Amino acid sequence: MTGFNATRRGFLQQTASAGAAAASASLLNSAHLFGAEKLAPIRLGIIGCGGMMGSHVQGIVSRKLPVSIAWLCDVDPGQISATAERMKGFQTAAPKTTSRYEDVVMDKDVDAVIIATPHHWHAPIAVLAMQEGKDCYIEKPISHVYNEGHLIIRAAKKYGRIVQQGSQMRSSPVTEKAGRLLREGIIGEVKVARAWTAEPRSVVPPLPDSDIPPGVDYDRWLGPAPKRPFNKHRFHATWRMFQDYANGEIGDDGIHDIDMAVWGLGVTTLPKQITARGGHMVLHGSAGDYPDNMTVTCEYPDGRLLIYDNFPFTPYGQYGFDNGNVFLGTEGYMIFSRRGAFSVFLGQKGEPGPTEGSELRRKRGYEEHMDDFLNSIRTREPARANAEVAHRSCAVVHLGEIAFRTRGQLNFDPETEQFIGCDEANALLTKKYRAPFAIPEIT
Ligand SMILES: NC(=O)c1ccc[n+]([C@@H]2O[C@H](COP(=O)([O-])OP(=O)(O)OC[C@H]3O[C@@H](n4cnc5c(N)ncnc54)[C@H](O)[C@@H]3O)[C@@H](O)[C@H]2O)c1
Numbered sequence: 001m002t003g004f005n006a007t008r009r010g011f012l013q014q015t016a017s018a019g020a021a022a023a024s025a026s027l028l029n030s031a032h033l034f035g036a037e038k039l040a041p042i043r044l045g046i047i048g049c050g051g052m053m054g055s056h057v058q059g060i061v062s063r064k065l066p067v068s069i070a071w072l073c074d075v076d077p078g079q080i081s082a083t084a085e086r087m088k089g090f091q092t093a094a095p096k097t098t099s100r101y102e103d104v105v106m107d108k109d110v111d112a113v114i115i116a117t118p119h120h121w122h123a124p125i126a127v128l129a130m131q132e133g134k135d136c137y138i139e140k141p142i143s144h145v146y147n148e149g150h151l152i153i154r155a156a157k158k159y160g161r162i163v164q165q166g167s168q169m170r171s172s173p174v175t176e177k178a179g180r181l182l183r184e185g186i187i188g189e190v191k192v193a194r195a196w197t198a199e200p201r202s203v204v205p206p207l208p209d210s211d212i213p214p215g216v217d218y219d220r221w222l223g224p225a226p227k228r229p230f231n232k233h234r235f236h237a238t239w240r241m242f243q244d245y246a247n248g249e250i251g252d253d254g255i256h257d258i259d260m261a262v263w264g265l266g267v268t269t270l271p272k273q274i275t276a277r278g279g280h281m282v283l284h285g286s287a288g289d290y291p292d293n294m295t296v297t298c299e300y301p302d303g304r305l306l307i308y309d310n311f312p313f314t315p316y317g318q319y320g321f322d323n324g325n326v327f328l329g330t331e332g333y334m335i336f337s338r339r340g341a342f343s344v345f346l347g348q349k350g351e352p353g354p355t356e357g358s359e360l361r362r363k364r365g366y367e368e369h370m371d372d373f374l375n376s377i378r379t380r381e382p383a384r385a386n387a388e389v390a391h392r393s394c395a396v397v398h399l400g401e402i403a404f405r406t407r408g409q410l411n412f413d414p415e416t417e418q419f420i421g422c423d424e425a426n427a428l429l430t431k432k433y434r435a436p437f438a439i440p441e442i443t
Pocket residue numbers: 047048049050051052053073074075076079099101116117118119121139140141166167168220221222223235236237238239252
C-alpha cells in the first residue's frame with residue numbers, strides 16, 4: 001500500500017501538528033492550515049479534467065496550496081491540455097499525463113486523488129485508488145447506484161483511507177454558524193427539511209450519433225456503462241441527462257440541497273419510506289432519460305420528513321432562492337441556501353431572528369472543503385463529507401430515483417438496506433458493469 005502512511009505519513013503528521021492545531025480553531029483556511037511551517041507537499045493525482053476539475057485546479061493554483069500535481073488523467077487529451085494550461089507556473093515539474101487512471105493510482109509517489117469524472121466512474125476509480133493506498137476527494141455524488149456507497153465505505157475502512165465527497169457547502173462558514181444555532185435549539189426540534197432546486201433548464205434536442213473526436217478513448221469514457229456509438233450528448237457536460245452515467249437533476253444539483261437537508265435534520269439513519277413522482281412540465285422533446293421535475297419524500301424511522309422538489313422553469317424556487325432548504329422546527333424555522341445565506345424566524349408570528357451576517361454572505365465552502373480534505377490527509381481524522389456522511393445523502397438520491405422508476409412508494413428497511421416486498425426495486429440498488437471495467441473486489 002502506498003500513500004500517506006509508513007514513514008512519509010509519520011513525517012507529514014509530525015510537521016503538520018502545528019498546522020492541525022491551528023486548523024482546529026474553527027473553520028479551516030489555507031493560511032491557518034499550513035501556516036508558516038514548511039510541510040511536504042501532498043502529491044495529487046487529478047482524474048477527470050473537465051468543468052469541475054477546472055475549478056479545483058484553479059483553486060489550488062490561485063491559493064498556492066501546498067500540493068504538487070503529479071498526474072493529469074483524462075480520456076480526452078484536449079481536456080488534459082486545458083487543465084495543464086491552468087497550472088502554468090504553479091510547479092517546476094510538469095505533471096505526467098495519461099488516459100489510464102490505473103497509472104495514477106498505482107504510482108507510489110501519489111498520496112491522494114481528486115476524481116471528477118461522470119458518476120458511473122466514481123466508484124470503480126475510488127475503490128481501486130483506496131486499495132492502492134490513496135486518499136480520495138470524490139465529486140458528488142460518490143456513488144452512481146446505491147450499493148456503490150457501501151463499497152466506498154467498506155474500502156475506506158478496510159484500507160484506512162480518507163474520503164471527502166465534493167459537497168462543499170458542508171464546509172462553509174455559513175453552515176457552521178447555522179449549525180451552531182440549530183444545535184442550540186433556536187428553532188426547537190427540527191421535524192421537516194424541505195429542499196429544492198429550481199434552476200431553469202432549456203430543451204436539449206437529441207443529436208444523431210457521430211464519429212469519435214480525434215484522440216478520445218470513448219470506450220474508456222463509457223467504461224462500465226453499456227457500449228454504444230459516440231454521441232455528443234453522451235460526452236462532456238451533457239452526460240448528466242442519461243441514466244447510464246448520471247442521476248438526473250436530483251443527483252446533479254439536487255444532491256447539494258439534499259445533503260444540506262440531511263445535515264439540517266441531523267438524521268443519522270436511512271429512511272424507512274420513500275415516495276417519488278416526476279413528470280415532463282416544460283422540457284418537451286429534450287434528449288435524456290429523466291423527468292424535468294421531481295418530488296421525493298423520505299420518512300425517517302422517528303417520523304421526521306425530508307422533502308425534495310426540483311423545477312426546471314424558474315430561478316426563484318422558494319423564499320427567494322433558486323436552491324436551498326427550509327428547516328421547520330417546533331419553535332420556528334430556518335431558510336438556508338447553498339448560495340451562502342440563512343435566516344431564522346421564531347415563534348408563531350415568525351419574528352425575524354439571526355442571519356448569516358454580511359461577513360459570511362455568499363460563502364459557499366469551496367476553499368474550506370478542499371482545505372478540510374488536505375487537513376484530513378495529514379491528521380488522518382475523517383473529513384466532513386466522509387464516506388458515511390456522503391452515503392446518507394446519496395441514499396436519498398438513489399432511493400428516490402428507484403421509487404420514481406418503480407412503484408412511486410416503497411418501504412425500506414434501514415437495517416438490512418433492502419426494500420420490503422419489491423424485488424424490482426431491490427434489483428436497482430445495483431447495476432451491471434460492462435467488462436472489464438468492474439469495481440475491484442474488496443477482500
Ligand atoms: N461540487 C460541485 O459543485 C460540482 C459542480 C459541477 C460538477 N460536479 C461534479 O463533478 C463531476 C464532473 O462533472 P463535470 O461537470 O466536470 O463533467 P465534465 O464532463 O465537464 O468532466 C468530466 C471529465 O471526466 C473525463 N473522464 C470520463 N471518464 C474518464 C476516465 N475513465 N478517466 C479519466 N477521465 C475521464 C471526461 O473526459 C471529462 O473531461 C461530476 O461528478 C459532477 O456531478 C460537482
